[in-house]
Amino acid sequence: MRNFDVEKYLADGKTAYGQRANIEALADKLTKRGFHNIVIIGIGGTWAEWSPVVQVMRHYTDLPIYLENAAELCVRTDKRFLTKDSLVITASASGDTKEILAAVKMCKEMGIEVAGFSKNGETPLAKELDYLIANPCGDCEDSYLMFFLLALKLLHNRGEFPDYVKFADQMSHLHTNLVRIREEFEPKAAQIARAYAKEPYNIFVGSGTLWGETFLFSMCILEEMQWVRTKSVTSADFFHGTLELVEKDVPVFLFKGEDEYRELDERVERFCKQHTEKLTVIDTREYRLEGIDDSFRVICSPMILTALVTERLAAHYELNTGHSLKFRRYYRQFDY
Amino acid sequence: MRNFDVEKYLADGKTAYGQRANIEALADKLTKRGFHNIVIIGIGGTWAEWSPVVQVMRHYTDLPIYLENAAELCVRTDKRFLTKDSLVITASASGDTKEILAAVKMCKEMGIEVAGFSKNGETPLAKELDYLIANPCGDCEDSYLMFFLLALKLLHNRGEFPDYVKFADQMSHLHTNLVRIREEFEPKAAQIARAYAKEPYNIFVGSGTLWGETFLFSMCILEEMQWVRTKSVTSADFFHGTLELVEKDVPVFLFKGEDEYRELDERVERFCKQHTEKLTVIDTREYRLEGIDDSFRVICSPMILTALVTERLAAHYELNTGHSLKFRRYYRQFDY
Numbered sequence: 295m296r297n298f299d300v301e302k303y304l305a306d307g308k309t310a311y312g313q314r315a316n317i318e319a320l321a322d323k324l325t326k327r328g329f330h331n332i333v334i335i336g337i338g339g340t341w342a343e344w345s346p347v348v349q350v351m352r353h354y355t356d357l358p359i360y361l362e363n364a365a366e367l368c369v370r371t372d373k374r375f376l377t378k379d380s381l382v383i384t385a386s387a388s389g390d391t392k393e394i395l396a397a398v399k400m401c402k403e404m405g406i407e408v409a410g411f412s413k414n415g416e417t418p419l420a421k422e423l424d425y426l427i428a429n430p431c432g433d434c435e436d437s438y439l440m441f442f443l444l445a446l447k448l449l450h451n452r453g454e455f456p457d458y459v460k461f462a463d464q465m466s467h468l469h470t471n472l473v474r475i476r477e478e479f480e481p482k483a484a485q486i487a488r489a490y491a492k493e494p495y496n497i498f499v500g501s502g503t504l505w506g507e508t509f510l511f512s513m514c515i516l517e518e519m520q521w522v523r524t525k526s527v528t529s530a531d532f533f534h535g536t537l538e539l540v541e542k543d544v545p546v547f548l549f550k551g552e553d554e555y556r557e558l559d560e561r562v563e564r565f566c567k568q569h570t571e572k573l574t575v576i577d578t579r580e581y582r583l584e585g586i587d588d589s590f591r592v593i594c595s596p597m598i599l600t601a602l603v604t605e606r607l608a609a610h611y612e613l614n615t616g617h618s619l620k621f622r623r624y625y626r627q628f629d630y
Numbered sequence: 631m632r633n634f635d636v637e638k639y640l641a642d643g644k645t646a647y648g649q650r651a652n653i654e655a656l657a658d659k660l661t662k663r664g665f666h667n668i669v670i671i672g673i674g675g676t677w678a679e680w681s682p683v684v685q686v687m688r689h690y691t692d693l694p695i696y697l698e699n700a701a702e703l704c705v706r707t708d709k710r711f712l713t714k715d716s717l718v719i720t721a722s723a724s725g726d727t728k729e730i731l732a733a734v735k736m737c738k739e740m741g742i743e744v745a746g747f748s749k750n751g752e753t754p755l756a757k758e759l760d761y762l763i764a765n766p767c768g769d770c771e772d773s774y775l776m777f778f779l780l781a782l783k784l785l786h787n788r789g790e791f792p793d794y795v796k797f798a799d800q801m802s803h804l805h806t807n808l809v810r811i812r813e814e815f816e817p818k819a820a821q822i823a824r825a826y827a828k829e830p831y832n833i834f835v836g837s838g839t840l841w842g843e844t845f846l847f848s849m850c851i852l853e854e855m856q857w858v859r860t861k862s863v864t865s866a867d868f869f870h871g872t873l874e875l876v877e878k879d880v881p882v883f884l885f886k887g888e889d890e891y892r893e894l895d896e897r898v899e900r901f902c903k904q905h906t907e908k909l910t911v912i913d914t915r916e917y918r919l920e921g922i923d924d925s926f927r928v929i930c931s932p933m934i935l936t937a938l939v940t941e942r943l944a945a946h947y948e949l950n951t952g953h954s955l956k957f958r959r960y961y962r963q964f965d966y
Contacts, residue, residue, distance in 0.1 A: 337866065337867070337870055338867060338869075338870025338871060339870065341867075352708045353707060353708045356710045356711075358694075363864070363866050363867070364866075365865075365866035365869075365894055366837070366838075366864075366866050366891065366894070369890045369891055369893060369894060370838075370890060370891075371689060371890050372688045372689045374692045375692075393866070494830060494831070495830070495831060495859050501702070502702075502706075512871075513863070513867070513870065513871035513872060514870060514871045517871040517872050517874055517875055518870070518871040518872075518873075518874045519874075521874055521875060523831050523859075523861070523875060524861065525859070525860065525861050527849070528699070528702075529701075530673065530699050530700075530701035530702050530729070531673075531674060531677075531699070531849070533674075533701075533729075533961075533966070534673055534674025534675065534849065534850060534854070534961075535674060535848075535849035535850045535853040535854040535961075536849060536853050536854075537854075537960050537961060537966075538853055538854045538855075538857055538958060538959060538960055538961055539853055539857060539859060540960070554705045554706060554707050555702065555705055555706075557705060558701055558702070558705060561966070564966065565960075565966045569960070622874060623874060624873050624874055624876070624901075624905070625869075625870075625871075625873060625874055630869070630873075630897070630900065630901045
């Protein structure tokens with residue numbers, strides 16, 4: 295596979311999974327400390343990565359959980375939910391995301407502790423955190439894995455996710471599955487990128503547990519790293535405007551999930567099959583997870599999708615657009 | 631003004647405002663009934679219209695308020711917040727929006743009462759509702775006005791919006807203001823539409839109280855009614871991907887608001903001024919509201935914006951694209 299080092303990937307995966315004990319110890323410490331609600335702070339890609347975690351948590355608990363955009367949290371005047379009794383969690387691999395840093399500093403000034411993920415203890419974010427978990431490799435599936443381990447251990451400690459130990463044990467099989475799944479998808483990735491990388495406009499549709507990744511791939515990968523024009527829309531909203539733009543040569547990408555929102559995705563699929571010849575459906579259900587119970591598939595679905603699109607499909611877009619995934623003209627290039 | 635009948639508009643405005651007594655009586659009845667939280671159900675344009683109402687309510691109360699997408703509410707499995715102690719409110723002018731009807735029927739099956747707005751008592755929605763407020767005219771500012779009257783009277787009854795009577799009294803001046811504001815904007819509307827109606831791709835940015843209207847104008851007007859390709863993004867998220875697509879001939883529309891998110895809009899403005907020659911800023915602050923206190927301007931800002939863009943700018947887009955605002959190829963044309 296182009297630009298993919300299987301051995302390094304599996305070693306990185308071991309490192310990420312190797313944080314399990316630290317994450318569980320942190321969850322236990324936070325449980326002991328106590329909290330009335332959970333406030334998760336992200337922006338852009340990190341907001342998107344927390345989105346399915348929050349959604350899965352809400353499935354298992356009625357503890358109030360807030361997923362906040364860091365920049366908006368800083369300015370909003372209705373912050374009554376953010377108190378010393380909140381458990382505040384954030385993440386920034388680089389540790390220098392401006393808005394995250396500002397939001398964390400604001401929490402600290404309010405006397406509120408913050409737990410978070412960053413690549414190591416030396417980043418500006420790490421230095422502000424009360425509790426740090428190192429996320430040194432930074433593959434999106436590792437972020438998902440670590441966020442879910444923390445989130446579900448916290449629920450487990452409340453008696454709300456009794457299968458936690460089984461789930462966490464089975465996550466040791468995640469990365470080998472995601473290598474095989476990448477290999478299975480590889481010809482499709484090459485073909486999709488060849489067909490669509492130079493399209494002037496692309497519609498991305500997803501929902502529920504996959505909405506975050508739909509938003510992330512469209513905005514943080516294609517727009518930011520490939521200068522490809524996109525519109526991302528949820529499967530429910532698609533029918534309230536965007537549908538009118540579909541015609542036979544308009545590319546529509548549907549990311550089909552495995553949760554209760556699937557029927558909304560299926561409605562989009564039925565419609566688009568009739569009205570565009572350029573429909574690409576990526577259905578996480580088509581990819582087996584060996585050694586992982588079916589009851590954990592919804593949790594794993596964004597990890598599968600990120601391996602398929604944010605990593606593999608992006609690599610093939612780059613090959614076809616000739617635009618390096620590392621090149622930016624504005625983002626983090628100067629102050630704005 | 632093209633396709634705008636001032637007399638009819640003012641008469642419709644009187645009819646809408648004339649519902650004040652009914653709305654207040656309903657708020658009092660619902661207050662007497664009691665509720666533990668408020669669940670508002672919308673989809674597409676109605677979701678967007680409720681969005682600023684919910685945001686303003688959250689500024690004044692810490693009562694839990696949920697803004698739900700009707701289609702997603704029907705399928706989601708984590709509905710613990712939706713109980714017989716919820717105050718459920720919805721709206722559909724036509725009264726036959728499929729997803730709204732399904733969500734309301736689901737509530738009824740759960741034994742939960744629903745209050746809502748529809749054009750008259752004969753619509754399918756009206757027949758399902760326990761409490762109906764007629765919204766016969768259907769201009770977006772009338773929906774905003776009625777939704778805010780209900781929402782803020784409910785808060786007033788809880789002692790959380792003491793200025794309600796002053797606010798509601800002053801709303802009698804709304805429509806005459808919105809006629810003058812339309813007239814002031816008219817040359818600009820003509821010029822913007824002439825310049826951009828045929829652009830192949832357009833970025834729309836807004837935030838906070840104006841995010842709903844940004845989303846609505848981009849998706850429910852330009853995409854649905856004009857087949858114009860758009861990307862809408864919040865001022866905070868703009869800097870996490872979409873910014874890389876800005877170049878000197880890419881049109882960016884910034885809807886600048888008057889709430890605490892304004893500084894996020896200003897950051898977008900500073901950036902875009904340097905990187906595109908096609909920046910259009912529509913700032914509600916530039917439009918006076920006579921006879922309405924400044925402290926109510928944030929509440930009125932989506933009403934101003936909808937008059938400017940969803941009504942006037944759309945009329946001028948139609949003139950330049952030659953595509954009737956009434957024409958759809960798919961939406962509500964057949965089952966899907």
